Amino acid sequence: MQRVAALVLLLIFVSISNAEAEEIIKKGETLSLQRCIDISLLRQPNIHAATSAVDASLSRVGQSQANYYPQINLTSGYSRISPVSSSKTNVSGSLSSFDQYSSSVSLSQNIYDFGKTLTQVKIQNFNLDSSRSDLENVFEQTVFNVKQAYYGVLAAQRNVVVAVDSVKQFQLHLEQARGFYEAGAKPRFDVTKAEVDLGNAKLNLITAGNALKISRVVLNNAMGVPDAPEYGIEDNLDFSKYEITFDKALETAYANRPDLKSLIFRRQATESSIDLAIRSYYPSLSGNAAYNWSGEKFPLDHGWEAGVTLSFPLFSGFLTKYQVEESRANLNVIKANEETLRQGVILDIQQAYLDLQQAEERINTAGLNVKQAEENFEIANGRYAAGVGSPIEVTDAEVSLINAKTAYNQALYDYKIARSSLEKAMGVK
Secondary structure, three states, rough: HHHHHHHHHHHHHHHHHHHHHOOOOOOOOOHHHHHHHHHHHHHHHHHHHHHHHHHHHHHHHHHHHHHHHHHEEEEEEEEEEEOOOOOOEEOOOOOOOEEEEHHHHHHHHEEEEHHHHHHHHHHHHHHHHHHHHHHHHHHHHHHHHHHHHHHHHHHHHHHHHHHHHHHHHHHHHHHHHHHHHHHHOHHHHHHHHHHHHHHHHHHHHHHHHHHHHHHHHHHHHHHHOOOOOOOEEEEOOOHHHHHHHHOHHHHHHHOOOHHHHHHHHHHHHHHHHHHHHHHHHHHHHEEEEEEEEEEOOOOOOEEEEEEEEOOOOOOOOOOHHHHHHHHHHHHHHHHHHHHHHHHHHHHHHHHHHHHHHHHHHHHHHHHHHHHOOOOOOOHHHHHHHHHOOOHHHHHHHHHHHHHHHHHHHHHHHHHHHHHHHHHHEEEEO
């Protein structure tokens, strides 16, 4: 997990200079799915936010370790004193003001605090691991969003192709109907019907084109480049069977899910916080030393002091008692949330696995439907060309073919999304 987080950090901070120096997407470039994912890791602000959260957690680890080291302080002061009563009088017997200078260098060192500092460091290390898991979770969600948008563009592109083919077919049918009408073999109704069908096909093409534009906007947003120039993407929407059993998927999810890992680390941190609260009952031993300068004029008087201090908390108004109780209550909350998440993992795997199976079955059925619809259209078109068919028969066959092709594209998209959802549910990189 830490290697993955480090890889993401390296990708972001090392490559950011290149991203700023030139356009991250060049006009006319053809992007692969992996290229889109790489761009999103550079440009998505939620990745940057999660990375900064890891940095903050790392800093808190350093803060918790500060008590291992000596604390050195330098103080210096100056005062102008005008006493109310004093033996310091001038020649006339009135009170006189005087200067007071002071400086001090002090050093203190924790000698033994019964594991308080060690426990604090342990807690912050657990929190660091939790934030790294959160970064992984954001990473996986970003990847899933890009995949979903990428496949959405591919499905929209294929639907546009279907709509374009439909317009061409209805245009040919219109020309055929006009030829028959002009030859006196068919009534005017056939021409009018063909013109209406062509108009509807053009409207469907406009709708499909708009859906493609919207899907590109969604992909740009998923990559974090809303102002991206025109580009193409590689078509990998074709079916490729994903082999995995339900038990293996669930086992993988329990081992890899970053949100579950994050919660486990938080539970361990909370368990350690109980130990830390209990250690507040124990004493602490520290050493201290100081060198002081003081006087009304230079050179100042000076001296030193050194010693050890044993501090034993006798009574704190039940503060420690309630801190222990709070930590135990927080632990119960974390444990309940962890169990809820584990149940949610099972639900995620079940849904994604069933969706994957359903999508695979739909692809097989939808592919068969396309072949049958193509044969039916050829028969209807041939019958009409031979003068024995009706325009309604041709229209119905063409509409069935369009619906079959669109359903097949949707099945391919749903399978890709179901596979991506299952991989995300398993925590697969």
